[in-house]
Amino acid sequence: xxxxxxxxxxxxxxxxxxxxxxxxxxxxxxxxxxxxxxxxxxxxxxxxxxxxxxxxxxxxxxxxxxxxxxxxxxxxxxxxxxxxxxxxxxxxxxxxxxxxxxxxxxxxxxxxxxxxxxxxxxxxxxxxxxxxxxxxxxxxxxxxxxxxxxxxxxxxxxxxxxxxxxxxxxxxxxxxxxxxxxxxxxxxxxxxxxxxxxxxxxxxxxxxxxxxxxxxxxxxxxxxxxxxxxxxxxxxxxxxxxxxxxxxxxxxxxxxxxxxxxxxxxxxxxxxxxxxxxxx
Numbered sequence: 572x573x574x575x576x577x578x579x580x581x582x583x584x585x586x587x588x589x590x591x592x593x594x595x596x597x598x599x600x601x602x603x604x605x606x607x608x609x610x611x612x613x614x615x616x617x618x619x620x621x622x623x624x625x626x627x628x629x630x631x632x633x634x635x636x637x638x639x640x641x642x643x644x645x646x647x648x649x650x651x652x653x654x655x656x657x658x659x660x661x662x663x664x665x666x667x668x669x670x671x672x673x674x675x676x677x678x679x680x681x682x683x684x685x686x687x688x689x690x691x692x693x694x695x696x697x698x699x700x701x702x703x704x705x706x707x708x709x710x711x712x713x714x715x716x717x718x719x720x721x722x723x724x725x726x727x728x729x730x731x732x733x734x735x736x737x738x739x740x741x742x743x744x745x746x747x748x749x750x751x752x753x754x755x756x757x758x759x760x761x762x763x764x765x766x767x768x769x770x771x772x773x774x775x776x777x778x779x780x781x782x783x784x785x786x787x788x789x790x791x792x793x794x795x796x797x798x799x800x801x802x803x804x805x806x807x808x809x810x811x812x813x814x815x816x817x818x819x820x821x822x823x824x825x826x827x828x829x830x831x832x833x834x835x836x837x838x839x840x841x842x843x844x845x846x847x848x849x850x851x
Contacts, residue, residue, distance in 0.1 A: 587685040589658040591642060591666035593674055598665055601641040604628045607656050608649045609773055609792050625773055625792045630709040632660035633691075634699060634721050643667045651677035652792065655816070655843040659777050659788040661688055677843070680816045684845050689779035689786055692765045695719040695755065696727050698734035704745050705735050711752035716768050716776050717759065731759045770800040774840060778804065785848040789840060796841040801834065807851040808833040815844035 597603075609623040631640065640662060642653045650666070650673040657664040658681045666674060697709055699721040712719050712733075725734050733755055736742045740758075745751045761767065766778045766787070773793035779786050785808060791797055807828060815821035815837075821844065824836040828851065837844070 587658055587681045588688060589661040589664075590678060590681060591654060591657045591662070591664040591674075593671045594665050594667055595669065597641045597643050597667050598639060601639040601665060602635065604631060604640050604642050604664070606642070606645050606649055607652045607792060608646075609794060623773055623793065625714050625775070627710070627714060627775055627790075627792055628656055628662075629660050629775060629777065629790075630706070630713040632657070632662040632664075634706065634709060636661070637663065639663055639665070641665045641667060647673055648794070650674050651816070651842055652790065654678055655681065655790060659790060659843075677816060680814075680843070684814050686786075689781045689784065691720070692718050692778040692780050692785075693720040694730045694759060694763065694765050696722040696725075696729040696732045698722055698725050698732065700735065702735075704742075704748075707748040708733070708735060708745055708751055708755075711748045712755055714772075714775060715752050715756060716764075716766055717752070717756060718765055718778060730763050731755070733758075765805045767803040768800060769802070771797045771840075773797060774800060776802070780848075783850040787846040787848065789837075789844045789846065791840045791842050796839050798839050799836070800840060801836045802846075803832050803834045804848065805832045807831075808848040809851045810835060810846060811849045812847040813837075813844065815839075815841060817841045818844075 605626045607627055609625055642664060645653050650668060653666055654674050654677040695717055697719050699705060725732050733740055735745045744754055766776050768774055768776050773791060774797060775790050777788040810823045810826055813821055813823055818841055824838060826835040
């Protein structure tokens with residue numbers, strides 16, 4: 572049973588919910604987010620043999636929803652990603668920068684595509700005990716495009732419930748969060764995943780849906796555009812629209828329904844794209 576969690580946020584034509592406030596200094600009491608992006612070498616082409624380290628805040632923006640969070644000391648290259656990331660996860664954030672003009676192109680793009688937020692699709696409930704260890708588990712799960720929701724207790728009609736310290740997911744396994752995330756993936760099984768992204772380890776997807784509508788957000792954390800990716804969304808969907816930052820000609824490729832899910836390709840993803848879906 573698929574869970575549609577979270578609440579829809581208000582929207583106006585003037586501003587998009589989740590866009591960061593641009594400021595010269597961090598607000599008092601705000602908690603710092605990491606600089607989003609990748610570390611190490613440039614990754615320009617999809618490959619299964621490369622594994623760049625991805626720094627992403629989606630799990631924090633979900634876990635700490637309602638808290639004031641701040642992007643500080645973000646290098647110029649990653650300012651557009653910070654803007655998009657905050658918007659995707661409906662964050663309450665501030666972006667500290669001395670160059671507000673760097674945020675303007677992504678801000679304008681987001682406002683051009685904005686619509687009322689849909690609830691997130693959730694496959695996995697992760698019992699949140701508030702510890703850094705569980706937080707790192709959430710981080711690694713999110714980076715593997717496993718759709719999860721922090722929950723206060725091990726209950727609810729999720730496809731899988733993960734509690735660090737349970738018999739199925741012992742604390743000893745969580746000492747290596749990367750391997751723990753693989754354990755979660757195998758426990759869920761690929762067949763039950765609502766979202767799968769092939770061809771890149773630097774693209775994180777966030778799937779939202781309600782009724783006959785769905786919206787898939789795709790964030791590219793690599794330095795350069797990623798080429799040649801393929802996406803699978805469980806269910807009888809069809810692509811109703813695709814808009815990609817800095818790529819007005821982007822369109823889905825080889826769209827098809829196969830084995831109970833929609834599959835399609837993207838020739839190129841620069842920084843952020845939104846795919847709107849409707850029921851077939």
